[in-house]
Amino acid sequence: MPDTMAFNTAASVPHNGTGSGLAPDRFDKDGQDQLVDIRDLRAALPGIRSLRHWAHEALALRPGENAVDIGSGAGSEILTFAERVGPAGTAVGVEPDPSLLAAAERRAHQTGSSAKFVPGDAYGLPFGNDTFDVALCERVFQHLTAPARAVGEITRVLKPGGRVVIMDSDWGTAIVHPGDPQVVHKVIETMISSTTNPFAGRKLAGQLTRAGLVVDDIGSHALIQDQRAGAGALVARVADMAVARGAITEGQRDQLVADLEAGAASGDIHLSVTIFAVLAHKPN
Numbered sequence: 001m002p003d004t005m006a007f008n009t010a011a012s013v014p015h016n017g018t019g020s021g022l023a024p025d026r027f028d029k030d031g032q033d034q035l036v037d038i039r040d041l042r043a044a045l046p047g048i049r050s051l052r053h054w055a056h057e058a059l060a061l062r063p064g065e066n067a068v069d070i071g072s073g074a075g076s077e078i079l080t081f082a083e084r085v086g087p088a089g090t091a092v093g094v095e096p097d098p099s100l101l102a103a104a105e106r107r108a109h110q111t112g113s114s115a116k117f118v119p120g121d122a123y124g125l126p127f128g129n130d131t132f133d134v135a136l137c138e139r140v141f142q143h144l145t146a147p148a149r150a151v152g153e154i155t156r157v158l159k160p161g162g163r164v165v166i167m168d169s170d171w172g173t174a175i176v177h178p179g180d181p182q183v184v185h186k187v188i189e190t191m192i193s194s195t196t197n198p199f200a201g202r203k204l205a206g207q208l209t210r211a212g213l214v215v216d217d218i219g220s221h222a223l224i225q226d227q228r229a230g231a232g233a234l235v236a237r238v239a240d241m242a243v244a245r246g247a248i249t250e251g252q253r254d255q256l257v258a259d260l261e262a263g264a265a266s267g268d269i270h271l272s273v274t275i276f277a278v279l280a281h282k283p284n
């Protein structure tokens with residue numbers, strides 16, 4: 001699958017040591033590798049940029065408000081929040097991965113941002129009830145073993161009237177073209193079965209509604225890999241996984257990659273996955 005799709009895909013292995021579902025989900029080695037692909041490509045992805053723009057417009061953060069980004073990663077969005085809330089507000093990123101947390105803190109320091117970052121995870125947010133005017137959670141839900149619990153936590157920390165955007169991809173929307181349809185199907189199935197919450201995108205509105213929030217809008221954007229990337233790193237990685245699982249043969253994998261490379265050379269290639277963003281608010 002394409003690097004564009006890797007943008008959303010770090011395959012994670014749930015690591016809930018206590019079995020309680022309260023520990024953060026962790027990425028395995030493949031997932032970490034994919035995250036590196038993702039970070040390298042992030043700025044170049046028009047789909048992500050567009051949906052982030054939509055999210056910031058939809059959330060309409062005002063000076064003096066309090067905002068939180070859950071699973072803030074390298075911290076880009078919380079830096080934007082910090083600019084918008086100004087000195088009278090607060091912008092806090094919550095991140096379970098110590099290296100990402102440190103990277104985000106360095107970035108904030110280097111840019112003179114007032115953004116703050118705290119260790120924590122979506123299952124136990126380190127804040128009191130009714131703390132935030134705005135919450136964002138981008139491309140985290142597909143990694144969660146207990147997304148409804150995370151929505152409960154987000155709802156708890158939002159003030160009455162507070163707004164939230166949760167966005168994530170849905171691997172049921174993945175398109176890989178060209179290629180033998182049966183082989184493509186097996187590769188996409190492998191991607192789906194190796195992702196903790198592969199249909200995260202379609203479930204967001206229902207999960208937010210069940211938590212008592214009111215859904216106000218749903219945005220979406222197909223993340224389409226740049227044709228110049230050819231077959232891409234992720235498609236090769238997932239095809240290798242499909243071979244290891246016995247879902248396809250080595251020959252079928254090699255043919256798929258060759259078909260995609262030929263497609264890229266002739267301009268007949270399409271690798272995409274759709275990401276959905278749900279805007280909701282907590283009733284007064």
Ligand SMILES: C[S@@+](CC[C@H](N)C(=O)[O-])C[C@H]1O[C@@H](n2cnc3c(N)ncnc32)[C@H](O)[C@@H]1O
Nearest residue numbers: 024025071072073096097121122138139140143
């Ligand atoms: C694809 S990255 C997205 C990062 C950031 N939201 C962004 O859009 O740039 C996924 C993030 O989810 C975080 N994550 C994984 N499990 C989590 C959990 N249980 N609670 C909070 N964040 C989690 C990872 O550490 C990582 O930062």
